[in-house]
Amino acid sequence: MLSAPAALAAQDPGKGGSVGGGPNPGSDANTSGDASDNGTLSAGVIVYDRSKNGTGPSAGPVTSTTSWTPPACWYAPKYSPAGLKKYLEPIWNAESTGSQWDLEQRNKYEDGGKTAGTYKDFNKDKTGKGYWWDSYVNESFPPGWDKCTKPFFWVDKGDPPPADVENAVTPKVLGELAYNEIRVPGTKVTLTPAGTTKVNLPTWAWLDGAAFKPVSVTASVPALGISATTTAEPVSLKIDPGTADAQTYPASGVCEINNGQIGEPYGKGKADQTPPCGVKYLRSSGDGTYPLKATITWKIHWTGTGGAGDNLPDGTFGATQDVTVQEIQAVNR
């Protein structure tokens, strides 16, 4: 765990934390796989390998093209028996929760064991044979981050999580979570003529093929021995000229990827050809510019432990660039 500099403009007692943030009390944030001595799995129970992700200052996340979004909260192993005891007892002792609630909790996790759904001594007898699972949230707090409200539940090692718990980590959920971590390169389209184009002139547009290769992120839970790799492959470029007074090539504005190449670089001898991908402005941008928006669509799928896998909704990532369009001066004699 990196400590924040002691001398920092912040109301932080020195550990780089924040209220309710950072590692759980007594946890060891260096532990990423197994429960540490004091029994708390780190916040990093899910480990992401981002080494095959898109890079560069303009890289960014994809946005789902459907209403589906990756899970905003999920369940995963968090505590060993000793860890849950260490976490819950101070809460009960805090006495802010009313004795009735405390008693119910104690009966469930500490003094139970004789009826289903209750446990003796935080399941101490099963130490090393499973984990207490708890909710985790996407710390950007997207809509739905607060929907995981199930209490701690125990899962034996090797068993799948209960089927009725939505978003309990499985390879599928890991694949969906990895979707969130995908970063794809920015979409600066090369235009010819560059910078300033002319009214009614077919302007060629293409993308640097080298930059647009598949990217992937692998999410794994070492404590459970499961993982999933989510891969995004570029499929098309959509050009929005930024004004109604324009035509695109092709007319749909969608340029498909072709032999790893989107669009075609302009070259000598192509002046009479129609660009396979491009734009033709019909009006000058006057003193200003048009905001040309270039959006790449990425086809995304996951494959996980045990050979499972499926498609996920396409994602898009785009950027806007300014285009100056001038009248053709030659006629203004």
Next chain:
Amino acid sequence: MKRRTLPAAAALAATAALLLTACGGGDDKSKANDKIAGADTESPTASSPSTSASSEAGRPKIALSADNTITFTPEHVGDPGQDTILKDNAEFIRALNAAITAQNPRLPALEYYTEGEGAASAQQWVQSFKDAGLTVTGSVRYFDRQVSVESKNTASLTYCGDESKGYTKVVKTNKVKKTKADKNSYVSYGVKVEKNAKGVWETVKIVSVRGAAKCQP
């Protein structure tokens, strides 16, 4: 999580205890601290009888020490339900500040606005200041506050904290640790709240991320 059912008498006892802890907070504190009292909690607001007059009843009055300022944006959104949640969240934040100033993890006003995991997180946070011999000073701005109402008694909030003008101070020496702001001066929060039997929206869970991208200026 179950709601606590604190009888009215206990609530009064809580505010009385608050008065005591405020007075015991140390001799170098300004007199402003003495305002952390429960004396005028029942003061009626005659001007607005239509808006749930009971919503203010019994809430502890929290005064910050003179060197602490906290602002909230937005303070209200114009929806009575959401505004009560925003108000109680602001009071929770103020209580947390007052608890650090008082070096008291069990400040009754803080317990008044927290429960369960939320209470434990808040206590531990205050305790970590106490352990380090530090308190807080300066001004903190909470912004981008958004409420999402889940049901009659459950809701959540997200907001950002700007601590770029907030500092820690050594309790013993009053020396302020004042330096430049950086990305860790900004904190992103996600808070779950539940309405208890008295109509108070208590913080039951709090998650926060120091240095979060979404809260950077």
